[in-house]
Amino acid sequence: MIDKLIKKIKETNAPIVVGLDPMLGYVPNHLKAKVFKEMGETLEAAGEVIFQYNKMIVDQVYDLIPAVKPQIAMYEQFGIPGLVAYKRTIDYCKEKGLIVIGDIKRGDIGSTSEAYAVGHLGKVQVGKKSYAAFDEDFATVNPYLGSDGINPFLKVCNSEDKGIFILVKTSNPSSGEFQDQLISGKPLYELVGEQVAKWGETSMGTTYSNVGAVVGATYPEMGKTLRKLMPKTFILVPGYGAQGGRGKDLLPFFNEDGFGAIINSSRGIIAAYKQEAYQHFGDENFAEASRAAVIDMQKDIMQALEGRK
Amino acid sequence: MIDKLIKKIKETNAPIVVGLDPMLGYVPNHLKAKVFKEMGETLEAAGEVIFQYNKMIVDQVYDLIPAVKPQIAMYEQFGIPGLVAYKRTIDYCKEKGLIVIGDIKRGDIGSTSEAYAVGHLGKVQVGKKSYAAFDEDFATVNPYLGSDGINPFLKVCNSEDKGIFILVKTSNPSSGEFQDQLISGKPLYELVGEQVAKWGETSMGTTYSNVGAVVGATYPEMGKTLRKLMPKTFILVPGYGAQGGRGKDLLPFFNEDGFGAIINSSRGIIAAYKQEAYQHFGDENFAEASRAAVIDMQKDIMQALEGRK
Numbered sequence: 001m002i003d004k005l006i007k008k009i010k011e012t013n014a015p016i017v018v019g020l021d022p023m024l025g026y027v028p029n030h031l032k033a034k035v036f037k038e039m040g041e042t043l044e045a046a047g048e049v050i051f052q053y054n055k056m057i058v059d060q061v062y063d064l065i066p067a068v069k070p071q072i073a074m075y076e077q078f079g080i081p082g083l084v085a086y087k088r089t090i091d092y093c094k095e096k097g098l099i100v101i102g103d104i105k106r107g108d109i110g111s112t113s114e115a116y117a118v119g120h121l122g123k124v125q126v127g128k129k130s131y132a133a134f135d136e137d138f139a140t141v142n143p144y145l146g147s148d149g150i151n152p153f154l155k156v157c158n159s160e161d162k163g164i165f166i167l168v169k170t171s172n173p174s175s176g177e178f179q180d181q182l183i184s185g186k187p188l189y190e191l192v193g194e195q196v197a198k199w200g201e202t203s204m205g206t207t208y209s210n211v212g213a214v215v216g217a218t219y220p221e222m223g224k225t226l227r228k229l230m231p232k233t234f235i236l237v238p239g240y241g242a243q244g245g246r247g248k249d250l251l252p253f254f255n256e257d258g259f260g261a262i263i264n265s266s267r268g269i270i271a272a273y274k275q276e277a278y279q280h281f282g283d284e285n286f287a288e289a290s291r292a293a294v295i296d297m298q299k300d301i302m303q304a305l306e307g308r309k
Numbered sequence: 310m311i312d313k314l315i316k317k318i319k320e321t322n323a324p325i326v327v328g329l330d331p332m333l334g335y336v337p338n339h340l341k342a343k344v345f346k347e348m349g350e351t352l353e354a355a356g357e358v359i360f361q362y363n364k365m366i367v368d369q370v371y372d373l374i375p376a377v378k379p380q381i382a383m384y385e386q387f388g389i390p391g392l393v394a395y396k397r398t399i400d401y402c403k404e405k406g407l408i409v410i411g412d413i414k415r416g417d418i419g420s421t422s423e424a425y426a427v428g429h430l431g432k433v434q435v436g437k438k439s440y441a442a443f444d445e446d447f448a449t450v451n452p453y454l455g456s457d458g459i460n461p462f463l464k465v466c467n468s469e470d471k472g473i474f475i476l477v478k479t480s481n482p483s484s485g486e487f488q489d490q491l492i493s494g495k496p497l498y499e500l501v502g503e504q505v506a507k508w509g510e511t512s513m514g515t516t517y518s519n520v521g522a523v524v525g526a527t528y529p530e531m532g533k534t535l536r537k538l539m540p541k542t543f544i545l546v547p548g549y550g551a552q553g554g555r556g557k558d559l560l561p562f563f564n565e566d567g568f569g570a571i572i573n574s575s576r577g578i579i580a581a582y583k584q585e586a587y588q589h590f591g592d593e594n595f596a597e598a599s600r601a602a603v604i605d606m607q608k609d610i611m612q613a614l615e616g617r618k
Contacts (some may be wrong), residue, residue: 021420023420024434024435032436036436041436041437043440045435046433059494071417073415073425074424075443075597076428076429078428078435078442078443079433079440079442079443080393082428088595103449106379106414107451109483110481112330112383115382115383115386116382116385116386118386119385119388119391120385124355124386124388126351127341127345131388133352133387133389133391133507142414142416142453144451144453144475144476145479146483146484146487146488147486148481149483167453170418170453172419172454172457173456173457177454178452179455181489181497183490188492188497189383191487192487212339215492216457246409
């Protein structure tokens with residue numbers, strides 16, 4: 001699956017993923033009002049609103065980007081109807097040719113981890129039949145439980161040609177509480193990074209592994225170290241824009257070949273129309289504002305990458 | 310919510326939680342055959358099978374135990390129909406007066422963590438209305454992302470009188486890969502344990518905190534240390550039976566007052582009829598076998614606790 005992602009990055013010339021993390025507060029009032037009028041202020045309506053919002057944005061940006069990253073929490077909070085919207089979003093994005101990274105951050109052990117791996121990336125058996133329940137292309141995974149939690153995902157990566165991104169150093173301010181703790185002089189995130197590189201060897205694409213890492217844009221110095229520790233690991237980098245990172249800050253996450261990283265922006269794209277720079281689009285044209293924001297982000301990153309040469 | 314759990318433990322004299330982690334392989338063939346005949350070998354049928362299986366077990370054990378712990382992965386693997394079965398299981402168990410610990414092991418940051426907290430323990434806003442989407446009483450949470458991930462859960466614990474159990478030392482063999490790493494001479498799990506105790510102070514019940522910890526039965530020595538580090542923390546202990554722990558091994562997890570721990574058994578109870586000791590019940594009476602296994606587990610633990618006096 002990593003080969004497919006790299007191919008799409010080359011085609012679009014955009015190492016970018018758009019985070020589909022819809023909050024009802026981001027959705028323009030006219031869209032909410034229309035759906036609430038039809039369906040009432042229900043969980044079903046909330047699911048419908050976020051699906052329609054996603055769809056309109058995807059229609060505007062799908063030709064510019066290789067991948068999207070729906071954050072399942074934003075759907076799960078609305079219960080079953082929210083998760084129906086999550087699944088509809090996955091299916092719609094795949095129809096549009098996009099690679100889907102499910103930001104699920106699951107992590108458990110043994111048969112439980114296997115259930116997550118099977119449910120999100122693989123196929124589950126029911127009697128003699130089998131089904132791909134959520135069917136994302138990649139999923140994010142939490143490493144705190146060690147190899148027992150990761151191995152079932154590696155198995156599915158190989159059997160189904162899928163991929164994962166393992167949390168190494170997250171973008172939030174408090175990520176250091178545990179992740180930065182020194183172990184024999186080395187921070188925990190480096191230890192996790194080394195292990196990610198090892199796990200990655202068991203599921204290689206042509207040049208990069210199907211096993212990637214999550215490293216926050218907010219920590220470029222750490223990104224530099226991790227880039228060296230995990231040369232064949234693709235890094236998914238959250239924290240662009242809204243959380244502070246900008247084009248030049250992202251260079252440490254890329255390899256010399258110009259690959260090895262994919263930068264996520266969520267709010268900065270999907271709620272672009274609320275920013276001063278894109279306000280002129282107006283609420284009605286929120287999806288066009290998202291398109292403009294993707295174009296600007298692509299320029300910012302590609303200029304930084306070209307400036308390095 | 311911790312006060313309610315302690316009250317139920319006193320009433321039942323059983324510091325026991327039954328893990329509702331149904332795998333289709335555990336379900337007797339006659340039950341699967343009946344549902345598959347009606348509904349085909351579909352995801353919907355899988356959801357129906359595991360709900361019926363759970364229900365029959367719950368009907369047999371609800372008067373003996375304070376709480377159940379459905380493992381969401383086992384439902385999520387069947388996609389939306391599986392999650393419908395998860396929600397039906399929660400609702401049914403609450404109808405029967407049981408406390409429900411959602412074993413969801415979620416963990417993210419900021420607004421994303423808030424979405425999980427709201428979706429599982431709190432209420433989500435849709436226009437002027439609000440809904441409790443999954444509405445478990447407790448949820449398990451992963452600490453790897455630090456306070457940013459935990460704070461939204463603490464907020465909901467206080468506003469909705471709910472509780473959480475934070476992963477400290479998991480029961481699996483590879484849990485040591487990261488959790489046992491020494492930081493200034495102290496293993497990571499102790500650092501997490503200390504932090505759990507601190508977080509716990511912000512959401513206290515009468516004697517224990519609404520913020521609990523998960524510590525595997527397979528590590529009694531570590532349990533002893535953690536018990537001292539977190540005196541007001543209730544410990545959820547997985548790994549009884551199937552994973553190796555037995556009554557006497559569990560003493561280190563309890564305080565002198567005989568409280569402070571609740572022991573989980575999943576497969577050992579819900580698939581008891583497959584064990585030699587309970588085989589005589591036969592497939593048809595699998596739920597009665599579960600009842601017998603709960604009674605034996607309660608005796609085993611209470612004998613160990615009384616033997617300590």
